[in-house]
Amino acid sequence: MIVCVCRRVSDRDIARHVRAGMNFDDIQFELGVATQCGQCEGCARDVVAQCASGHAVATLHNENAVIQLAPSIRESKAWPTLSSSAA
Numbered sequence: 001m002i003v004c005v006c007r008r009v010s011d012r013d014i015a016r017h018v019r020a021g022m023n024f025d026d027i028q029f030e031l032g033v034a035t036q037c038g039q040c041e042g043c044a045r046d047v048v049a050q051c052a053s054g055h056a057v058a059t060l061h062n063e064n065a066v067i068q069l070a071p072s073i074r075e076s077k078a079w080p081t082l083s084s085s086a087a
Ligand code: FES
Pocket: 003, 004, 005, 006, 007, 033, 034, 035, 036, 037, 038, 039, 040, 041
C-alpha cells in the first residue's frame, strides 16, 4: 500500500527501514515521507509504530502480492479511505 502519494513511499518501504533500525525521523529524512503535503504523516507514524512493536503490518501471501494490513492500519483515521472521502 502506498502511504505517501507525494513521495511514492509504501508501507513495505517503511517497514524495511524500521527493520534496519530507523525511527520515524530517520525514515522521513531517508525516504522523504510526509515532507510535502503532510497528509500521510499520521499513517506513516502508525506504520512505524506497528513495525517497531513487532506486529506485522503487511504480509505478502504469494506471487500475486496480496497484502493484508494490520487492523490498526486499516482502521486508521490518519489516512481517509475512498469510501470516507467520497461523502
Ligand atoms: S502524501 Fe506524503 S507528503 Fe503528501
